[in-house]
Amino acid sequence: MTRTVMDTALMLQAMAGPHPCDPHALGLPVPDFVTAARPEGDLKGVRIGWRPYLGNTVLSHEVREACESGLNAFADLGATVDLVTDDFASTEPIWLVLTQSFWNARFRQYVPRFGNR
16 A cells, blocks of 8 residues: 555555544544654664464464564664563453444444344
């Protein structure tokens, strides 16, 4: 979708912000993606936690290699990268309850009109 980090920042800036159909975005400030993408300074003092598995047990080797390559670039810019290995249970059961609650709140008004199919 974009060719550079700055192009990505410009795209995100144009797309960012609350939308009346997105309850997750309402009331949140819009980050300044363009300023954050400027290649000024370094990452000294920034600490990055890298957790390859987020409740899953399988990770494509291509994805892992791409992530680790990015982490190496962050480290080269001065960031500290820490591998996080503590237990992490899948959050999918909790996420399903939350997302289905949002769908219910948003669309239940249409059930009388279209039925519960």
